[in-house]
Amino acid sequence: MFKLLRILISNKNFLFFIFLEIVSFVLIIKSHDYAQTKTHDWQTAVAGFFDRQIYAINSHFYLKKYNDSLLKQNAQLIQALLQKKYNDKTPVLPGQFKVKPAYVLTNQYTFDHNTLIINKGRKDSIIPEMGVVTNNGVVGVIQKTSGHFSRVISVLNKSSKINVALKNTNYSGFLAWTGEDPNYFEVIDMPVNANLKRGDTLVTGGMSNYFPRGLLVGKIIDFKTVPGRKSYVIQMKTFADMTNLGPVYVLKNNYKAELDSLKLKQ
16 A cells, blocks of 8 residues: 555656646537537447446446345245145145255265255354255255354265155155266165156155155156065156255254154164
């Protein structure tokens, strides 16, 4: 700052000369119709250039604010849709699931046990064992939180087993990642009584208390029976692109502790 001031002071005569030249130029234009006509296009171009720069600067500073506002609106819409949808099909209590928007900061998808980091933590009322989703599918479950951030166990994790169901039925199995393509999974333990077809939709089964029943997960690519067992192994493609995650939504089940307290201790 002081260096800049010294430069300005040392060149004050030159800068004052430039200022007078600009003032003279403006006065000439304002006092002569011919000069105004000749410089009109130039003035318009210069004004347009500076207007665009100011708009770009304002857009940059307010973009995050706009995005945050849209995310909050989407979270409210998702919450309302969840409540209406599940009241029609399953006995979900009013306000059972609270939806909080967040952004993915880091996303692993090349290891056997992948995790991701989101920009919301304990100060945002995020705690472990909350589900994380996108508009198009399931992302994972909160594992650990700090004040401002949370680590999520991704569905791209061989330790992750999420309950999924064949849409509009009660037939269910478990989502299992094979460690290969991040957008393709196996679904195991699906009963052979399920009437499967390629292209059928799989949704969350609602048995884990992390996710309500009926959230989109993926579509069936292929399936086969397991020798010696009355179940299918299904090859499934996710609706969400697990390599390109940005905005996500954290689901808080307000009755999870109460439901967990009723589970039998093994």
